Amino acid sequence: MSEVLSFLRNNRLAAYGAGLLLFVLMAVIFGPILSPYQPTKLNIMEALSAPSATHWLGTDSFGRDVLTRVLHGGRITLGIGIGVIVIAFSVGVTYGTISGFAGGWIDVAMMRVVDAVLSFPALVLAIALAAAFGASLENAMLAVAITLAPQFARVARAQAVSISVRPYVDAALSLGLPNRRILWRYILPNGLAPLLVQSTLALGSAILQTASLGFLGLGAQPPIAEWGADVAANLQYARGSPWVALAPGTAILLTVLSFNMIGDGLADWMNPRRRKRQG
């Protein structure tokens, strides 16, 4: 905890990011409880009304309170982001650790597959996969996770390669422990730190990509309040009532920005050269 505080004290940008993230988290956790409106309740009589004292961010084409939808959507969008990272982390880390531990031609072959997946622009692959799996939120999450997994695989592999030559792994091997046990007990836990940093860095892009799929109609389906899908659904009304599309879009920007500010600071912090200068 003291390390976290000293990190934030030394890194203004990351501190701002953490503050912004805290604000977003508070808003999506407590906002829906405090809001008097329902995110999917229709009220055609009040459709597309401008921001006012009763509707702080106005209403959308179905008369739904935009602020309430943004707050509810935040729960879904953040949940999606974390879900995507959990999948990408599990798949990528398992794959990369096995590859690095196995070494030799297995390692070469397994990493070529990673190179190939990384040869697609991430969003293009996510779109193609989501289109092939069929449009649904679960499929969109899976598609984005597949495009993010190689990053985890690469970091995990590098960790496994450097840890595999440590004396305690040699000792475990000479004791005759089974490979699976060495992987789980010795290699994985000792290589975890940079992978957790990688998770923070990837959360922003996970949210951004899933929102983009939602925007293209390949992610969350109506009437779910998801930020990307909400921007797309309200695009045709944006000329007359810009708030309906700008509000969820800005919410995405602020959330992704907070993760990127923290990630930027973390990357700075991990870089020994910069650390020396600050220090």
Next chain:
Amino acid sequence: MIGFVFRRLLAVIPVLLIVLVLVFSLVRVVPGDPAVTLLGPGASDVQIAALREQLNLDQPIVMQFVSYLGGVLQGDLGISLKSGQPVTLELMKRLPATIELSVVALLAAIVIGIPLGVFSATRPDTVLDQGLRILSLVGVSVPAFLFALVLQLTFGLWLGWLPISGRMSPFVSFEPITGYYILDGLLSGQPSLALLAVSYVILPASVLTAFLAAVLSRFVRSAMLEAIEEDYVRTARAKGLAERAIIYGHALRNALLPAITVLGLAFAEMLGGAILTETIFAWPGIGRYMFEAISNRDYPVIQGTTLLFALIFIVTALVVDLIHGWLDPRVRKRLK
């Protein structure tokens, strides 16, 4: 150098092969019988059988892949289910639009991103530097569709300065020669047409430029900060060189070398954003074509565009590596 080029080319082959397997698999992961899913409800048995044959679905999977591979090597990406035209032809028609858009964005990003990075690095941790850092983080965090919408509303609707969709006004008679409209305007001796084409490209290119310039300026800033601490900069200072000569002649020159790699990768990554940008601005390129294909469930086109994007990515990475190796002998050694 020749050995370096050869080794780098050789390394591409296995990756290319796996990319082809992945793209080939796209249609095969469609749940159920692809032919039935593709045609949708209400298709007759004859239609289904014809499509199965067209997609080679009646053959063993390995043979399907071999014939797909053979087709791709001859530039045959199949037939669009929607238009009935060869996918390759459809892609060729739309490629110039995407290239024009992304090249304009790339040039703008270089002109904006590098000076901003240098500016930041020469006054680290000042208010201006912090402000620019946050601005560049906004550039990489903003969803393409949000920025596009803000630009359309501001410059198209409220100020009325720039057109918000399409590539060329429907009210002028214009015969494309090369398919690159800005170039065509100049070639046909009508600079006003070229200017008109420029006015159409500004907003969509800005969306892509924002991302690229942000990535580039962030990288240049950190590379410059590292370069400024190097011994050769201290030497340059010690022999009394002017600060300008140190910054531009020594620090920037060394920081720009790795920036080529970063810019190349960011450029290829940006193509994903081009799908969103082209869709919003009705820009008739391959990104928008891919979006249309998804709405129409035109799987051969989805496969074709995905493969094309991957190829552009691979070629960009290759070219960037070769340039880097050509400029920096240390990179050539590393691959040996």
